[in-house]
Amino acid sequence: MIDKFRAKFVEEGLDNVHDLEEAMLLLEKDPTDKEIIERIFRAMHTLKGGGAMFGFNDLSSFTHHLETVYDWVRNGKLNVTEDIISETFKAIDQIKYLLEVGDVSDESEKQELAQLTQRIKGFVSSTNEDNEAKKGADSKREEDLSASTMEASKTYLIHFKPHTNILQNGTNPLYLLDDVQALGKAFVLYNDENVPELNELNPEDCFVSWDIVLNTTEVLNEIQDVFIFVEDECDLNIVEIFNGDILSHPKFEQIIEQCELGKQKLTAELLKGISWGGDENASSSEKKKVLLKEHKISSIRVASTKIDELVNLVSELVTIQAQLHLYAETNREPKMLDLSESIEKLTRQLRDNAFEISLIPLQNDLMRFQRLVRDLSKELNKEIDFIIEGGDIELDKNIIEHLTDPLLHMIRNCVDHGIEMPEERIKKGKNPKGSVIFKAYYEGSNVIIKIIDDGMGMDPEVILNKAIKKGLVEEGLDLSKKEILDLVFSSGFTTKDVVTDLSGRGVGMDVVNRKIGEIRGEVSIDSDLDKGTTVTLVLPLTLSIIDGLLVSVASGQYVIPISAIEKIIPLEDNDRKSIFNGVIKLGEEHFPVIDLHDIFNEVCGDEKQHIIQVKFEDKRYGLIVDRVIGEYQTVVKPLGRMIKDQEVISGASIMGDGTISMVIDTNRLIHAFGNQKIHK
Amino acid sequence: MAKTVLIVDDSESIREVVNFTLENEGYDVLVGVDGEDALQFLDGRNIDIIITDLHMPNLDGLGLIRKVREIDAYKHIPILFLTTESQAAKKMEAKQAGATGWIIKPFVSAKLLSAISRVLR
Known part of the structure; x- marks a missing residue:
């Protein structure tokens, strides 16, 4: 029966750890705050009590010692020192680990745990505690004895x-x-x-x-x-x-x-004066304990590979469903069409469901970031507020996996290079306490993550000179500020002359860019000297299946993600003539257009053309295509090794009839061609 | 008639495990997440026993016990407190506040039930 609650306890325990970590970060700011200390004590108390109840014995006894320290703190017998705080943070990591694995069995881990326990016990004068523990152990032994004899x-x-x-x-x-x-x-x-x-x-x-x-x-x-x-x-x-x-x-x-x-x-x-003639025979009764084990499970943990497999199978199903639909349509069998439609509906639900399963909130990572900022700023003697907005945003687990390292790196950058030393900040008339804001929110079917610091910002001139010196860009080019800032994403670029211990580990912004690119995300950077830097990531919600619009350009079929599309406009001949310098005027509206015939080296046919209006950053762009075929659930397959480096195609999809269509990454397409005058 | 138990604990897993055990045994169970929350149940309705944790936000176990003992209708009902501290000091404090007895965490359901049956029939 208790099994049923064990998982629940782990879940709750992790929440407690989370709370503990948060409270510790607050305590560090004000080591005398009674309310915070009380909160810490309570969280530990719950972990300890629950731990013992649900069979996490190492966790319970370890937390016991930790709790004692904070009990002393609570009662004014002990003052919070830096040492205590650092050890507590280590202890929290240990607790987290114990929650994951239960009791430790590995020898080296046991030793590690014992050492940490020893250090924690060292904070309170040990004699009292030891007696207490011994007494506890003794009474337990007694109990065991009484039960067995x-x-x-x-x-x-x-x-x-x-x-x-x-x-x-x-x-x-x-x-x-x-x-x-x-x-x-x-x-x-x-x-x-x-x-x-x-x-x-x-x-x-x-x-x-x-x-x-x-x-x-x-x-x-x-x-x-x-x-x-x-x-x-x-x-x-x-x-x-x-x-x-x-x-x-x-x-x-x-x-x-x-x-x-x-x-x-x-x-x-x-x-006592009474007695029997003989000795009373000892009567003994047998005690039996019947352990009934029930297996009722409300939530389960599944290996992530199984989820990957599920998503994979669903992808296959979507492809097959498309074939079925095509078959039904070409053969015009009414019964078949009905069936195909029902299956399509189910497939869509199944697809959404499978994805929901693989979504996890950013929250889990955020605590790591908070720790990182705390540890780093300590190390560098900087004062930094780390503010998180939108931690409940959920993303595909595969995306989060790819995201953690780049995010850590970028936040590290902010703390290490971005935020100035307090003295310097005072000189500049800024709050000596710097701030790093982590902001996440949904935008269409994308998730936007912004990392905003109010540090020293980047000097375009310095970046340009550096880039020229490194041979990344030719001298004498007239580059916009944005273009210059984008140079930090080129490989082999690093602005800091001295490689510091922290960020200079060879992982630069170029790697960040590449990693984010791997999950079809976009990185952009904006910075004002002395005001701060904002790094923006645009990420897809999921990787493998998207709702797409199937269009044709000459003889080829292409998929444009529906999430990017604002509207579809039939292109009249008159309007076509109004295109000048890559910009079209439709009614009162002007916006740049990109003719996909040019991009894919196709010749315009006689067919009626359409403009697919898409959103890029805050602007609108038009993509000129031939026919609009219709909505299409697209299973995006990665491109092979040989061609995966090209810019505008994010993947390929197998159509119902077995042909292949390319999935266009509109963001990259516009990024690559939008600023050029491609229309001849 | 089924006896009514009021459980007060800020830990959801403890609440659930106690709740589950008691409902299985045929008790009616009321659940409060802290002392403050528990007080709302003391509105004259029939409660046969209170089981409360000691460390809770807002109003802690000791505070709750004292408050309960001030209400005429509940002045004499048994109150058990859950505690991990086996130190006598804590027990004394709670007893002085008016607690009837205690249950030491960790407990198995048999222990919980026997503690209740010790003060409630």
């Missing part, structure tokens, strides 16, 4: 006199008597001599006391356990009076009779 039956005399106020804590003493009786054979004698007259009796007080003679196979501890909640609210005295059972002894009955009449007080001595 079978005791012979013994008879005890229990004197139980509750204090008058016992009822006020919600305790019912009669239940306790029941519990005692449940332990074995018992005889209960009550004593009401202290009960006042009815008119003086306060019903909220308790005046009765009891003497119980109990014959049981349980150990003394078990009897004491019954009274554990009321230890401090009663006089309790438990004496072992006999090794065996005397309850059915004739003499015992006699004594009881006397006592009930009030002639005698029931005392241990009195009862």
Whole structure:
């Protein structure tokens, strides 16, 4: 049964870790904030308690030590030091790991854990703690012992006199008597001599006391356990009076009779005088524990390869479905068309579902970034606020996988090169505390990620000179600021002369650009000297299947992603003549057009042409094509090794009839050709 | 009639495991996420026992216990608190606040049920 909750606990534990990390980052800013310390303590407490309950023993005992440190901090016995904070961060990583793997089994990992534990224990004076832990271990051993050894039956005399106020804590003493009786054979004698007259009796007080003679196979501890909640609210005295059972002894009955009449007080001595002729044989009962295991699972973890496979299969299905549709249409079989349509609908749902499964929120990565900024700024003695917006945005896991390294690199760049030292910032009249903003949001079927810093920015002149020196660009060209900034993406470009420990590890912006390109994303950069730099990533939501518009250009078929398309305009001959310098005037609107016939080296036929109006950054562009064939679920297959480096095609798709159409990457197309005067 | 238990804990997994165990045993279960949240249930309705965590945001377990003991209708109902600390100090504090007993985490369902049956029939 507990299995069912284990997964839940891990989920919740990770949330706690997340919360812990966040709180730690806050604590670092203000190590005296009581509320934050309380929050940290609580998160640790939950991890510890839950950990033990759900079988994460290493986690629980490790967190216990950590919790002790913060308990001391909470009680003012210990001040938060840098050391404590750094070790806590390490500990948080450890906790995260323990949540993932459960208990550690690897020797080296065990040692690592022990070392970290030792360091954490070092923060609180160790003597107290050790005793505590030892005591805990001892009592546990005792418990185990009591469970495994079978005791012979013994008879005890229990004197139980509750204090008058016992009822006020919600305790019912009669239940306790029941519990005692449940332990074995018992005889209960009550004593009401202290009960006042009815008119003086306060019903909220308790005046009765009891003497119980109990014959049981349980150990003394078990009897004491019954009274554990009321230890401090009663006089309790438990004496072992006999090794065996005397309850059915004739003499015992006699004594009881006397006592009930009030002639005698029931005392241990009195009862100890009783004895059987022979020794009582130990009776032992067998305890059996039946473990019932239930397997009810509410959420499951699946290997990511399985999801990849699912998405792959769905892609294949989409392709086959297109074939079916084509067959049905060419043969004009009404029944078949119906079926094909139903299957298409299902396929679409299946497709969407499969994708949803492979989406994961950016959030998971963001904590890493936060840590990175924190650790780096510490190392560099810079003060930086890292602000996150839109952490709940979800992306295909394959995209996120490709995204983490480039993002880490770019954020590292911001902290290392972007944000100036505090003194320098003051000189410039800026807030000594720099800020790095990480912003993510949806735009159409794209996700936009912006990394904005308010650091020193980039000097176009420096970049240009550098590029010329490196031979990346010819001297004397008249380049726009944007074109110059784009130079940082060329391979072999790095502006920092001294390679620092942090960013200069050979991964430059060119690699970032390439990596983002691999997932069909776009990187652009904007920067103002002394004001800051903004890096913008435009990413597709998913990689393998898109909704596309199938068009023809001369004899070839091409797919344009629907997400990019704003509208489709039939191109009249008159309008065609109005195209001047690559710009068309339609009504009041002017926008640049790119004739795909030129791009693909095709000759314009007599066919009626169309303009597909697409969005690029904030502007509109028109793409001139021939026929518009229709909407098409496109399974994008990567291009082969030989041709994958070309610019404007992001992949190929197999059509229902087995022919191949190219998928146009409009962003790159416009990027490559939009600024040139291609229209002859 | 089924007994009504009010569980108060800020950890969802604990709440769920307690809830599951008790509902299986035929209790009616009310759930509060912290002391403050739990107080809303104390509106005169029939509650037979309260089981509360000690460390919670807003109003913690001790605070909750004290508040409950101030309300006439609930003055004498059993209150158990969940705790990982086996230190006597904490137990004493809670007892003084008015708690009836405690359940030490981690617990298996049998332990939870026996603790309840110790104070509630």
